[in-house]
Amino acid sequence: MKFVKLICQVMATLLLVSGAAKADIQLEIVTSGSQQYPIxxxxxxNEIGLAQAITPVVSTDLGNSxxxxxxxxxxxxxQPFSSGEINYPxxxxxxxxxxxxxxxxxxxxQVTVRFWLVDLATKQELIAFEKRGNASQTRRLAHQIADMIYAKLTGKTGAFASRIAYVLKTPGRYQLQVADSDGYGAxxxxASRQPIMSPKWSPDGxxxxxxxxxxxxxxxxxxxLATGKRIEAANFKGSNSSPAWSPDGKQLAVVLSKDLGSQIYVVNADGSNPRRVTQSGEINTEPSFLSDGRTLIFTSDRGGSPQIYRQSINGGEAVRMTNSGAYNASGKISxxxxxxxxxxxxxxxxxxIMDLATRQSMVLTDTNADDSPSFAPNSxxxxYETDVGRRGTLAIVSADGRVKQRLKAQGGEVRQPAWGPMLR
Structure with a gap:
């Protein structure tokens, strides 16, 4: 949530706790990359009759990228069904x-899927592979095939076989939903009549x-997700917000107002053993772990305006990471x-986006009400969420800013997205 929104939320929450308690999304390309691979x-x-035909999913994944x-x-x-049957001309x-x-x-x-990716100029088999899986999960198999092709032809890891989470808001109703990375199968x-916010995936998905x-x-x-079982990981006096998983899935960083202001704590994933991390600033929020599991980045107003800082979970000095502009928030490390x-x-x-080695930054989007950015598992x-026609929707931008996509909900507003890890 934007820092200015957060201030309003904290004020409303403090009033609330101190007084009486008063379907699928569709992906579309906005802009494409400058270089496209013709495939x-x-x-x-034999794919007709499967729970999901494979090639339409692969085609959509690659095209939408x-x-x-x-x-x-x-x-x-x-019609060829193996590399030896291809009509090259x-x-x-x-x-x-x-x-x-x-x-x-x-x-x-079960189904066994055999496939070949062939370079037409050299007649070389770039991929010759066989995958076996459940006949009811051929969509997942198709996403995995698309990831293999993406990696082979671009030299970068794909992320089609992953999921996203988000909050769908319709009049009087909030739904926390999970879908494939392409928005299918939400x-x-x-579901609740009260707000749901800030979903975050555990490292194992x-x-x-x-x-x-x-x-x-x-x-x-x-x-x-598999059982529907849930626990209260942070239910302290005042506000409990902004969860973030440690890389090993054993801890959560959370924001609590049980002491003065909003401060960042680390708790065990079952809610036990809360340890305070931040000690200064009126509002410290939006924590996110680094891969070492010992360091957090977070947003704080301690310098007079919202900026992103880095600090050890064991305390010590907070180091400011953003030094240009009067507002920088919602940091996430790739x-x-x-x-x-x-x-x-x-x-x-x-x-x-900031290159952490050079500290050079670049604005990636041309929308102007963006929030809640979240990296794909391939970085x-x-x-992220944005407003289109005063309606909350999800969008995707490549790390170089060249490719832009939009995920359109069939009804309602879509907010608070989080991109999950790869499915195995």
């Missing part, structure tokens, strides 16, 4: 440089930590540890 995709043999020009090649005759005439062919072998509740984890107002005050919960994304005030509130994309 022909031929429908796999903005880095691939997907060429439909289902009309090539004879016909596919090259369509402008393709590579081709994906494959076949599905059903086996009861499932409601929690099996749990979500979030804030719920269902008991008429903000409480941090840890929710196990999974590869090389960058930090954050919200900066620059003709509105926009997503920025190449950033998911």
């Amino acid at each position: 022909a995709i031929i429908p796999f043999q 903005g880095l691939f020009k997907v060429i439909a090649a289902g009309d090539v005759a004879p 016909a596919l090259q005439a369509k402008g393709a440089q590579t081709a994906l062919v494959g076949q599905v072998i059903p086996d009861g509740n 499932q409601t984890v929690l 099996g749990k979500l930590a979030y804030v719920s107002f269902e008991k008429e005050k903000p409480i941090v919960y840890v929710h196990e 999974p590869d540890g090389r960058s930090m994304t954050y919200i900066t005030r620059s003709n509105g509130y926009r997503v920025a 190449q994309m950033i998911l």
Whole structure:
């Protein structure tokens, strides 16, 4: 949440606790990368009749990345199902440089998928692979295949086989939802008439930590997705907010107002053993762990305006990380540890990225009401919320700012996104 919003939230929360208690999203490309890889995709043999045909998902994943020009090649005759059956001149005439062919072998509740990615100029097999999986989870298999192709042709890890979490707000109702990275298959984890905020994925992708107002005050919960079991990880006097997981999943950083102002604490994931980290500033919020598990970044007003700081969880001096501009907040370190994304005030509130080695920063977005940035597990994309037509929606921008996507909800406003780890 933007720092100015947070101040209003803290004030409202303190009044609340001190007195009486009074479906799917669709991804679309906005801008594409400057270089696109032309790839022909031929429908796999026997994929019709599966719970989810594979090649449509692969085509959509690669096309929506903005880095691939997907060429439909289902009309090539004879239709190839292995690398040895490819009609090279016909596919090259369509402008393709590579081709994906494959076949599905059903086996009861399981399927075996064999596929080849072939360079059409050299006739070299770039990928020759076989994957076996549950017949009901062919969409996940398709995302994994798309990740393999993305990695082979771009040299960077893909992130299609991952999930996102977000809050869908409709009149009088809040829903914490989980969906595939492309917005497909949204499932409601929690529904409430009271606000739900700040979902964060555990490192293994099996749990979500979030804030719920269902008991008429903000409480941090840890929710196990497979079983639906949840616990109160932070329910102290006053406000409990802004959870963030440690890399090993054993601890949470949380923001508590049980003492003066809003201060950052570290607690065990079951809510035990709270330890205070910050000691100064009226508002310290939005903590996020570094990969060492011993250091946090967070937003603080201790210098007179919202800025991002770094500090050991064992205390010590806080080091300011942002030194330009009067407003910088919501910092998150990339999974590869090389960058930090954050919200900066620059003709509105926009997503920025900092190279941690050089400390050089760049504004990535041209929208002006951005919030809650979150890195993809491959560090190449950033998911965030923004306003389009005064309606909350989700958007994605590449780490170089060249590719922009938008995730449009079928109904309601979508806020507070978090990008989860890769599915195994």
